[in-house]
Amino acid sequence: MISYSMKVMSLSLLLCLLMTACNNSPENQPTEPSYAALKMFPEGKAFSGFQLTSHKSKPWTQENFKGNHSILFFGFVNCPDICPTTLLEMQKIDKMLKNNQVKSPNFVFISVDSDRDTPKILNDYINYFNPEFIALTGDAPNILSITSQLGVAYRIEEHQKGDLIYDVDHASALFVLNPEGERIGIFPAPHKVNDIAADIQQLMEKS
Secondary structure, rough: OOOOHHEEEEEEEEHHHHHHHHHHHHHHHHOOOOOOOOOOEEEEEEEOOOOOEEEEOOOOHHHHHHHEEEEEEOOOOOOOHHHHHHHHHHHHHHHHHOOOOOOOOOEEEEEOOOOOHHHHHHHHHHHHHHOOOEEEEEEEEHHHHHHHHHOOOOEEEEOOOOOOOOOOOOOEEEEOOOOOOEEEEEEOOOOOOOHHHHHHOOOHHHH
């Protein structure tokens, strides 16, 4: 015969199991944000060991990426199509965020064409799209340092120093950094402006 105390213990154990089951149910688990276009990496990736120059001729290192989210796009001023199209998309995204009264991330254009894209040229170029955007350049080793750490693909056609006409191939993805300056995600091409704006808003509001 089962004693009263054993019955109480069994009932208590059953209640504990039921409570555990309830607590582990999907509706009680923290939900991860669902993004329409943003592909998140499993963990953030820090990067360092480079020095670039801004369109205002100021030095720029990994420390300058800290304090706010950043959206990075790599290209070059003489790009005939992808770069101006993408910068116009970034312009629209920034406007959508501001219309929704959401703090914008730093929108950063990084030139991989160090031979032609001087700070002065970048200043004129980026101000055409948005004076609040940031443009960066640097010598070939520093550009290679940041692009290799972030996983940015590009290729510059062989040319002689001083040449002004040569081809540059580059990725068109947008890279996302968190306020700690870590790469956390990517917006692959093609870019859907409405989806990207909604994802960035969710990301900014989550922080």
